[in-house]
Amino acid sequence: MTDTQLPPVRPKQRMHLRYTLAAVACLAIVAWMFTELRGAVVYLRPVSYAVSHRSAQGTRTFRMGGTVVPGTIAKSSDGARFEVMEGGAKAQVDYSGGPRDLFRDCAPVVVEGHWAGNVFTASRLLIRHGSAYDASKRADANCRASTS
Amino acid sequence: MDHNWGYVAAGYGITTGALLVYGGWLWNRLRRAQQSATDGD
Amino acid sequence: MSILREARLVAAKDLRIERRSRVALQQIVPFGVIVLVLFAFAIDPDRGLLPRLAPGLFWAALLLASILAVNRSFAVEEANGARDGLRLSGLDGAAIFLGKAAAIAAELALLELVLGVGVIVLYDVTPRNALVLFLTAVAATIALAATGTVYGIVAAGLRVRETLVPLLVLPAVTPVMLGATRAFESALGGVPSEAWPWVQLLGACAVLSVIVGVLAFGPLLEES
Amino acid sequence: MSRNARRVFGGVTLVLLAITAVLALWVSPADKEQGDAMRLLYLHVPTAWLAYLAFFVTALASALWLWPRTRSTTWDLLAGASAEVGVLFTGLMLMLGSLWGRPIWGTWWEWDARLTTTAVLFFLYLGYLALRRTADTSEQRGKRCAIAALIAFADVPIVHFSVNWWQTLHQTGTVFNPKLDVQIHGTMAVTLLLSVLSFTMLYVCLTLSRLRLAELEEGREQRELELAIAERIAAEHPEPAVTV
Numbered sequence: 001m002t003d004t005q006l007p008p009v010r011p012k013q014r015m016h017l018r019y020t021l022a023a024v025a026c027l028a029i030v031a032w033m034f035t036e037l038r039g040a041v042v043y044l045r046p047v048s049y050a051v052s053h054r055s056a057q058g059t060r061t062f063r064m065g066g067t068v069v070p071g072t073i074a075k076s077s078d079g080a081r082f083e084v085m086e087g088g089a090k091a092q093v094d095y096s097g098g099p100r101d102l103f104r105d106c107a108p109v110v111v112e113g114h115w116a117g118n119v120f121t122a123s124r125l126l127i128r129h130g131s132a133y134d135a136s137k138r139a140d141a142n143c144r145a146s147t148s
Numbered sequence: 149m150d151h152n153w154g155y156v157a158a159g160y161g162i163t164t165g166a167l168l169v170y171g172g173w174l175w176n177r178l179r180r181a182q183q184s185a186t187d188g189d
Numbered sequence: 190m191s192i193l194r195e196a197r198l199v200a201a202k203d204l205r206i207e208r209r210s211r212v213a214l215q216q217i218v219p220f221g222v223i224v225l226v227l228f229a230f231a232i233d234p235d236r237g238l239l240p241r242l243a244p245g246l247f248w249a250a251l252l253l254a255s256i257l258a259v260n261r262s263f264a265v266e267e268a269n270g271a272r273d274g275l276r277l278s279g280l281d282g283a284a285i286f287l288g289k290a291a292a293i294a295a296e297l298a299l300l301e302l303v304l305g306v307g308v309i310v311l312y313d314v315t316p317r318n319a320l321v322l323f324l325t326a327v328a329a330t331i332a333l334a335a336t337g338t339v340y341g342i343v344a345a346g347l348r349v350r351e352t353l354v355p356l357l358v359l360p361a362v363t364p365v366m367l368g369a370t371r372a373f374e375s376a377l378g379g380v381p382s383e384a385w386p387w388v389q390l391l392g393a394c395a396v397l398s399v400i401v402g403v404l405a406f407g408p409l410l411e412e413s
Numbered sequence: 414m415s416r417n418a419r420r421v422f423g424g425v426t427l428v429l430l431a432i433t434a435v436l437a438l439w440v441s442p443a444d445k446e447q448g449d450a451m452r453l454l455y456l457h458v459p460t461a462w463l464a465y466l467a468f469f470v471t472a473l474a475s476a477l478w479l480w481p482r483t484r485s486t487t488w489d490l491l492a493g494a495s496a497e498v499g500v501l502f503t504g505l506m507l508m509l510g511s512l513w514g515r516p517i518w519g520t521w522w523e524w525d526a527r528l529t530t531t532a533v534l535f536f537l538y539l540g541y542l543a544l545r546r547t548a549d550t551s552e553q554r555g556k557r558c559a560i561a562a563l564i565a566f567a568d569v570p571i572v573h574f575s576v577n578w579w580q581t582l583h584q585t586g587t588v589f590n591p592k593l594d595v596q597i598h599g600t601m602a603v604t605l606l607l608s609v610l611s612f613t614m615l616y617v618c619l620t621l622s623r624l625r626l627a628e629l630e631e632g633r634e635q636r637e638l639e640l641a642i643a644e645r646i647a648a649e650h651p652e653p654a655v656t657v
Contacts, residue, residue: 018283022400029393034578042383043525044580056380065580100519101152102446110582126518131584132596133451135442151443152450152516159453159512160438163460163505167615170501174622181629339564343557349547356543357561360536363529405560412556 044110048087054115063112064091064120065128067143070105080125084109095122102127106143192284199280199288204295206265213258213296221254221300225307236313243312244373247304248366251297252333256355258296259337262289263345263354272345272413282407286338290402294334301326314377321376321384328391329369335398336362342406346413365394423618429611436604444601453513455604458587459612460506465569467499467616468538472566475559487624489555490631492562493545494623496538498616503535518582526575527583534572537565551631 047066050057066084073082079096080103093111103109103125113122207213228246232238239246266272275285308314316322340357344350368387375384437455444451471492478488510528511521522528541561548554576585587596588605597605 018404022404025396025400029397033393042580043523043582046580053380060379098519101516124520126520126523126582128582129446129517129584130596131587131590133444133454133587133601134446135599135601136445138445151448155512155516156438156449156452159456159509160434162508163456166501166505171619174619174626178622178626178629181626181633184633185629340561343544343561346553347547353540353543353547356536357540360533360540361564363533367529401564405564409557409560412553 046086047084047091048089050115050120051089051091054118057115059114059116061112061114063110065108065110066091068103068105068107068109070143073103073105075099084111091120092118093120093122095125097123097125100125100127102129106138192281192287195280195284196287196291199275199285200291200295201288203262203265203289203292207261207292207296212261213299217254217257217261217296218300218303220257221250221304222307224250224253225304225311229311239312240314241378243308243314244377245370246312247308247373248329248369250304251300252359252362252366254300255293255297255333255337256358258293258300259341259358260351260354262293262338263341263350266345267350272410276410282410283403285410286335286342286402286406287399289341290331290334290338290399293337294330297330297334298326301330316377318376318381318384321372321381321388324388325369325372325376325384325391328388328395329365331395332365332391332398333362335395335402336365339398339402339405342409342413345409365391368394419621422614426611426614426618429607429614433604433608433611436600436607441600441604447517450513450516453509454587455608457506457509457513458605459609460502460509462609463612463616464499464503464506464534465573466613467495467502467620468534468566468569470495470620471499471538471541471562475562478555479559479563486551486555486631487628489551489558490627491620491624492559493542494620494627496541496545496562497623498619500535500538500542501619502616503531503538507531507535523582525581525583526579527572527581530568530572530575534565534568537568541565 044063044065045053047064050062050064064084066086069083069085069090073080079094081092081094083090083092085091093113094116095111095113108128108130110126110128111120111122112124112126113120115121225246228242228250229239232242266275305316309316337354337358340354340361344353344357347353368390372384372387372391375381375387433455437452441452441455443449474488474492474495477483478485478492510531514523515521541558544561545554545558548558573589575581576583577591585591590596595602
């Protein structure tokens with residue numbers, strides 16, 4: 001009598017099935033992360049994207065990443081005006097803020113600010129740097145060679 | 149170009165300090181634990 | 190599916206306790222509203238800032254209140270050896286997990302409604318893109334409730350459970366907080382199409398946290 | 414390891430660390446782009462690598478503890494020891510990265526994917542250590558800590574691949590990038606390699622010492638518990654007085 005009222009013992013197979021299903025689902029999510037999620041986490045927008053989505057962005061603040069076009073830097077007392085390029089697109093940047101050590105022609109930069117007409121008004125300027133290290137030559141040799 | 153030796157010194161200094169503090173703490177505790185282990189037996 | 194029936198049983202039990210004790214209604218919801226008001230005090234001088242920060246503040250308030258909900262959900266099992274009863278009930282561990290998480294999710298949904306009205310009234314936010322807002326809220330709620338339930342059982346039975354739960358849960362739900370905030374920002378004031386990757390991320394978080402809970406809750410309940 | 418082997422290993426580690434310091438600070442040249450700030454690489458990269466390694470060891474030991482056939486208290490203690498050393502190295506890595514970012518990027522901290530996920534990693538394992546400390550008995554500790562460690566480890570690959578998946582301020586890997594294209598050469602490469610090697614040996618020293626400490630303390634607690642039980646039994650059931 002009492003035996004039948006006791007809850008049934010969970011079969012081990014059921015746990016195995018569960019682990020298999022979980023593993024399949026996890027693998028699917030990982031695969032999906034590698035393919036789909038790449039555009040999800042956006043720290044910065046490349047110049048080409050920022051330029052093509054200029055009207056949609058309005059005057060909202062975002063970060064734009066690109067390379068300083070050689071010969072376009074005009075420093076002022078409280079910042080600098082320069083152009084950045086990426087993916088064939090160029091944008092004029094009006095930066096007001098402190099100077100940066102590594103800011104110069106061909107420097108890879110991130111500017112934080114918003115569009116004001118065709119000019120990007122930036123309040124912050126960050127310098128990215130590459131993953132290559134060398135004692136004798138600069139990492140931006142390609143940019144210099146292609147533009148000069 | 150500014151060579152930023154200050155940041156380098158701070159980085160190496162803090163790392164050395166932290167490792168020394170942790171290592172010293174570990175060494176002390178280990179010695180005391182070993183002593184009490186041999187005392188207990 | 191007996192597992193869903195068992196889960197409904199556990200969820201109904203938890204919700205019945207909450208309906209009778211009124212802790213959720215009289216303490217957790219007011220707490221969330223107070224947090225919302227405090228944020229407004231902190232940012233008061235700059236009126237234009239509040240609507241822009243509203244998505245982040247909404248989810249931060251909800252997150253803080255959800256810690257209370259998780260603690261409450263496991264506090265009711267602490268008294269009178271109720272957790273032993275649950276363990277010996279013969280219910281599937283996965284079903285107990287789903288039940289408790291569903292009960293927490295229901296409380297969070299109620300809280301989201303109240304906080305949503307609060308944000309509209311106090312922060313001067315105009316709701317837009319209802320579909321994005323709804324999907325974001327659903328995915329984030331599932332992820333928050335499931336993660337909270339997992340860490341709730343991890344900390345169950347320890348003397349310092351109340352203080353340990355926030356330390357464990359808050360870092361683990363940062364992706365949810367981030368995703369939900371960004372999706373809400375895009376829906377309310379930004380480019381709505383930019384919300385979809387975040388909604389997908391939230392969906393992935395929800396699925397993963399439910400998987401972890403289904404697998405780990407049973408063994409953890411046995412041990413606690 | 415025997416007592417002597419431990420001493421030799423520890424001595425070699427210290428000598429290698431000293432050589433690394435000399436190479437990193439004096440012998441190795443400054444980077445053309447970044448100047449001497451680049452010398453922080455020789456500490457930032459090994460500490461980052463050890464954070465990964467330490468948390469991997471924690472996850473592996475936790476899994477071995479969870480599997481019934483290999484269950485042993487040593488795995489649980491090793492997981493705890495490795496996580497503690499890992500948190501130390503993660504903290505150092507964040508500090509070094511911040512000191513490096515200030516002169517080069519122009520900011521102490523930035524919420525990009527790599528930095529954010531690393532901060533989350535730090536707090537996940539701080540929580541894990543707190544969980545270990547608050548469990549009263551080793552039986553109570555084992556399973557919940559092992560599962561918490563496995564959940565937390567999911568963040569490690571996300572941290573590593575974040576710079577390849579997403580646009581970040583942080584650069585991609587110098588050595589372990591998708592193309593395995595090593596972008597450091599000569600004295601710099603030798604210094605980095607030696608630094609990674611000596612720090613890995615330091616990790617082994619610290620973790621094994623921490624494990625031994627944990628074992629000694631666990632053993633002492635066990636002995637004290639047995640002693641207390643024996644006293645309690647003796648107090649409740651006094652030996653019948655011998656009547657003459």
